Amino acid sequence: MSAKVKAIKAKFEALKSKKSVWLEYFQLIGEYINQRRLEFTEISVAGNFLNRELFDSTAGRNNQIMASALVGALWAGGNQTIKIMPAFGIEDNDTNKEYYEFMLNTIINVVDSPKAGFSNAFGEYMIDETSFGTSGIGVFENEELETKRNTPIRYTAWNIKTMHIAENRWGVVDTVYNLTEPTISEVVDEHGVDALSAKSRRLYDSNKGDT
Numbered sequence: 001m002s003a004k005v006k007a008i009k010a011k012f013e014a015l016k017s018k019k020s021v022w023l024e025y026f027q028l029i030g031e032y033i034n035q036r037r038l039e040f041t042e043i044s045v046a047g048n049f050l051n052r053e054l055f056d057s058t059a060g061r062n063n064q065i066m067a068s069a070l071v072g073a074l075w076a077g078g079n080q081t082i083k084i085m086p087a088f089g090i091e092d093n094d095t096n097k098e099y100y101e102f103m104l105n106t107i108i109n110v111v112d113s114p115k116a117g118f119s120n121a122f123g124e125y126m127i128d129e130t131s132f133g134t135s136g137i138g139v140f141e142n143e144e145l146e147t148k149r150n151t152p153i154r155y156t157a158w159n160i161k162t163m164h165i166a167e168n169r170w171g172v173v174d175t176v177y178n179l180t181e182p183t184i185s186e187v188v189d190e191h192g193v194d195a196l197s198a199k200s201r202r203l204y205d206s207n208k209g210d211t
Helices: 003-020 023-032 060-076 094-111 116-133 184-191 198-205
Strands: 134-141 154-159 163-167 173-178
Touching: 003 163, 003 173, 023 116, 023 154, 060 116, 060 154, 116 154, 134 173
Parallel strands: none
Antiparallel strands: 134 154, 163 173
16 A cells, blocks of 8 residues: 555544544434434434424424525526636637637536536535535536536535545635445446455446445
């Protein structure tokens, strides 16, 4: 293992340890505000969260309303939300204006495409943001561009359960680790079958790629 990989893993373990003191609080927020089992501190079966101490759904309902209101205010419509301003020194003429309008329309068409997944990612992001105060949206290059039906980028929501973050001395997040557990088939799709360990390769060859 290279020194760089060791350093990356060591920093992740440090961030994971630093985050661990908050897991109990995140669990409570998930249960009483999101009203979902998010399994920060325990493993449980899927389903709605039920607790005899949870008398009503006011917190969860109001959180949903707040998140929806913020999404509507920030993304009412692409052409009303995004504006590209020319850099200083760019001449104000019809040619440049036409070019910037083209860029704006291209961005809107990509972001608004259902296949890009921005609307879903933004909605999930905002619910976690109003609940936990920390969330994110991952933006990835779409490598499946064989047809014009696909978009060049994809969006996916990152949540506080999977993220481990660090700030610089100015309070700006400059490090994000996102820990996920992909299935064997997903690993093969992204990295190829040669990236599998011997055990995973046997499961994949036995048609157990969803493990």
